Amino acid sequence: MTALATLSLHVFREQLRSRTYLLVLLFGGAMVYASILVGVLAVDDELRVLLDLGLGLIELTVLAAVVYGAATSILQEMESKTIYLILTRPLAKWQYLLGRFLGLCLSAAFAAGAMGAVHLLLLAVKGWWDWAYPVWLLYTVLKVFLAASLATLFALVSTSVVSAVVMTGFLWLLGHFLPEVTFLVRHGTSFASTLLKPTLYLIPNLQLFNLRDRISVPQASTAWVFLAPVGYLTVYAAVVLAMAVWLFDRKEF
Amino acid sequence: MALRPQRILGPAVLAGGAAALAAAGFLFARGFALPYPAPSEMKVRADDAVEDVALMSLGMRRAAADMAFVRLLQYYGTPEGEPAAQQMAESVGLAQEHHMHEGGVYPEFYPRAREIVDLDPYFEHAVLFAVGSLAFNQNRADEAIDLLNRARARDPQKWRYDALLAAIGYKNAGDPQRVADALMPVALDPDSPALVKQVTAFLLKRIGRRTEAVRVYRLLYDTTKDEGYRENALRNVAELSGH
Numbered sequence: 001m002t003a004l005a006t007l008s009l010h011v012f013r014e015q016l017r018s019r020t021y022l023l024v025l026l027f028g029g030a031m032v033y034a035s036i037l038v039g040v041l042a043v044d045d046e047l048r049v050l051l052d053l054g055l056g057l058i059e060l061t062v063l064a065a066v067v068y069g070a071a072t073s074i075l076q077e078m079e080s081k082t083i084y085l086i087l088t089r090p091l092a093k094w095q096y097l098l099g100r101f102l103g104l105c106l107s108a109a110f111a112a113g114a115m116g117a118v119h120l121l122l123l124a125v126k127g128w129w130d131w132a133y134p135v136w137l138l139y140t141v142l143k144v145f146l147a148a149s150l151a152t153l154f155a156l157v158s159t160s161v162v163s164a165v166v167m168t169g170f171l172w173l174l175g176h177f178l179p180e181v182t183f184l185v186r187h188g189t190s191f192a193s194t195l196l197k198p199t200l201y202l203i204p205n206l207q208l209f210n211l212r213d214r215i216s217v218p219q220a221s222t223a224w225v226f227l228a229p230v231g232y233l234t235v236y237a238a239v240v241l242a243m244a245v246w247l248f249d250r251k252e253f
Numbered sequence: 254m255a256l257r258p259q260r261i262l263g264p265a266v267l268a269g270g271a272a273a274l275a276a277a278g279f280l281f282a283r284g285f286a287l288p289y290p291a292p293s294e295m296k297v298r299a300d301d302a303v304e305d306v307a308l309m310s311l312g313m314r315r316a317a318a319d320m321a322f323v324r325l326l327q328y329y330g331t332p333e334g335e336p337a338a339q340q341m342a343e344s345v346g347l348a349q350e351h352h353m354h355e356g357g358v359y360p361e362f363y364p365r366a367r368e369i370v371d372l373d374p375y376f377e378h379a380v381l382f383a384v385g386s387l388a389f390n391q392n393r394a395d396e397a398i399d400l401l402n403r404a405r406a407r408d409p410q411k412w413r414y415d416a417l418l419a420a421i422g423y424k425n426a427g428d429p430q431r432v433a434d435a436l437m438p439v440a441l442d443p444d445s446p447a448l449v450k451q452v453t454a455f456l457l458k459r460i461g462r463r464t465e466a467v468r469v470y471r472l473l474y475d476t477t478k479d480e481g482y483r484e485n486a487l488r489n490v491a492e493l494s495g496h
Contacts, residue, residue, distance in 0.1 A: 041323045043479050044447055045378050049319045056313040143312075176312040179287040187293075201278035202271055208282055210312045216375040217288045218410055232281035239273040246266050 003091050004099050011103020012110070014073070021065045025111050028061025032119050047128045054119040055212045058112055059140045063172065066108045066144055070151035071164035074100065078251075094245040097152060101241060104148045112141045135226075136212040142233050143209035147172055149237035150204070153244040156251065175206030208232055288407070289314065295371040298364050305372060318373035325365045325379070329386065363387065363396040370400055374407035381413060381439070382446040388421045389452040397421055413439045417449075429460050440469045447477035454489065463493045 015021045035053040039046040077083040086096060116137045123129070150171055154164040174181065178200070185196045207213075208229045219225070297305050301321060308317035366383035369376060380400060388397035398421060405414050420435035433456050439445050440453035450473040457466035467490055474486040 038320075038323065041326070042319065043326065044477055045319070045322065046478070048315075048378070049323070052313070052316040052319050056308075056311065056316050060311065173310040177310050179289075180292050180309075183291050183293070198275065201275035201282075203278075205278060205282040205285070206312060207287055208285060213312055213314050214288065215315065216373075216377070218375070218408060219288065228281045228285070232277055235277035235281070236274060239270050239277065243266065243270045 003089075004095050004102065007086075007091070007096065007099030008102040008106060011073070011100050012106040015065075015069050015103070015107035016110075018069065020068060020072075021107065021111075024061055024065040024068070025114065028057060028065075028111075028115055029118055031057045031061070032115055033122065036122065047123065047126055050123060050126065051128070051215075052212075054122070055136060055140065058115045058119060058137070059144065061115065062108050062111045062141070062144050063147055065111055066104050066148045067151045067165055067168050068161075069107065070100075070104050070148050071155045071161045071168070074152070074155045075159075075161055075164070093248050097241060097245050097248055101149060101152055101237075104152075105145050108144045108148065109141050112137055112144070132215075136215070139209045139211045139229060142229060143206055146204055146206070146209075146233050146237055149240040149244075153240050153247070156244050156247045171204060172206065175204040176210070178203055178205050179207055204236060205232065290371050290374065290407075296364070297368050297371065298361075301368060305368070309372075315373055315376075318369050318376050318379065321365065321369045321372060322376070322379045322382075325362070325369065325383070328361060328365060329359060359391060362391065363393065363400075366396075366400055367403075370403050374404050377404075377408070377411060377413065378444075378446055380404040381417065382448050384417050384421075385446060385449040385452055388417070388424065389456075390448075394421050394425055413442070413445065429456060433457050433460060433462065433465075437465065437469075441472065443472065443476050447473055447479055447482045450476070451482055451485070454486070458489065458493065467493045 032054045035050055035057065038053060039050040042049040074083075077086075083096075087093065091099075116133075120133055123133075147168055151164060151168040154167045155161075158164045158167065181203070182200050185193050185200060188196075211225075301324070304320065305317045308314065308320070362383070366379070366387070369379045369383070374380075384397045384401050387393040387400065398418065401414055401418050401421075405411070405418075408414075416435050416439045420432050420439075423429075423431035423435055433453065436449065436453040436456070440450045450469055454466050454469035454473060457463075457469060470486040470489045470493070474483050474490070477483060477486075
């Protein structure tokens with residue numbers, strides 16, 4: 001447990017020292033601030049635009065930082081053989097991967113929290129406040145956690161950073177388009193549609209986490225709306241990471 | 254040739270993992286439906302299709318609706334200046350007095366508004382703005398009713414939609430007093446669009462209900478950031494108050 005915590009903190013610190021991570025964060029913060037300009041164009045609807053664009057930009061920025069971090073660090077450590085320094089210690093391979101994943105989650109939460117604070121401050125200055133904001137942000141971060149688990153797996157499957165990032169990005173897009181893809185597959189009459197139906201459940205359902213996109217939808221705020229994404233993330237990430245561990249066990253450096 | 258355990262284990266792990274992922278999807282996402290129109294029900298303008306799809310695939314559907322709304326405001330704020338259309342609007346009796354939308358025909362207004370409603374039918378401010386403009390500024394009641402019905406189908410609890418629908422009905426029946434009565438609660442809501450307040454205040458002024466007109470103009474002045482509306486409201490308050 002201590003080893004896991006130590007490794008997670010090490011990854012978190014490593015991310016904080018990473019120029020890419022900091023640059024992406026800085027860029028994200030600047031973009032959130034710049035969304036004021038678009039908000040002004042909406043005249044009396046400025047707050048809504050500022051809220052939507054800000055939350056969306058925070059999500060994309062954190063995603064970029066975390067997926068890049070997940071894809072690069074493992075591959076680089078394997079390439080430079082520095083991974084031996086870690087694995088020669090009394091640390092199981094599953095602990096190494098889980099520690100890396102948790103460290104990335106920590107850095108995602110930190111980045112979202114920092115940018116969310118700036119965003120909320122901007123909104124508060126404009127006269128907006130809602131206690132639900134941290135909840136929307138939390139589910140945004142949970143969505144990024146799921147992407148981080150996928151990026152960890154793809155970093156082991158692929159041989160380059162680009163392909164790992166592209167594969168994660170592809171699933172990210174597909175995960176948001178899942179309701180539309182499901183609609184198209186269910187209404188398709190071809191043999192391919194029939195074949196595709198079972199695979200729909202394999203695609204990560206990211207819309208489950210997208211509470212910020214359903215802010216004004218009058219729906220019952222049942223516990224299931226909040227619990228289902230957490231349960232889904234737990235199982236989905238656990239399975240993806242288990243597969244990553246299985247692959248990692250068989251990997252020759 | 255005997256199969257080695259490693260050869261069996263790989264596909265077995267993959268199949269097991271896939272089954273576990275599918276089970277997670279089935280267990281936690283079963284019955285989950287996005288409360289938005291299906292792709293087959295949507296009518297997106299070709300010019301905006303790429304942007305809309307890109308934002309939707311990034312999970313930013315509300316932001317896509319916001320961008321479409323900003324584009325609609327810019328489109329409506331660009332003068333089209335056709336004297337014939339201006340005369341037509343005046344003959345209808347509800348020609349507006351604002352710096353925006355004077356005279357133009359704005360053939361793209363409905364498709365643009367429809368795109369917003371398809372992207373986010375819960376975007377009440379945009380729906381009220383578009384319906385108010387179509388029904389009372391552009392004399393396109395059928396399109397206004399169509400938009401209202403699309404929004405009401407998803408969000409039937411919104412009383413402002415019912416009020417606007419009633420106002421359009423009274424307008425078609427040629428009863429300006431009742432149009433004003435129906436619009437008043439919407440106009441007196443600080444959160445309703447400036448355009449609805451403007452239309453209501455102007456109508457009240459025209460039918461001689463000056464005190465109510467002043468009240469709405471004052472609220473319009475206090476609640477909008479649009480300088481055009483504010484200047485107009487100030488001028489009318491001064492005029493109606495006899496200053």
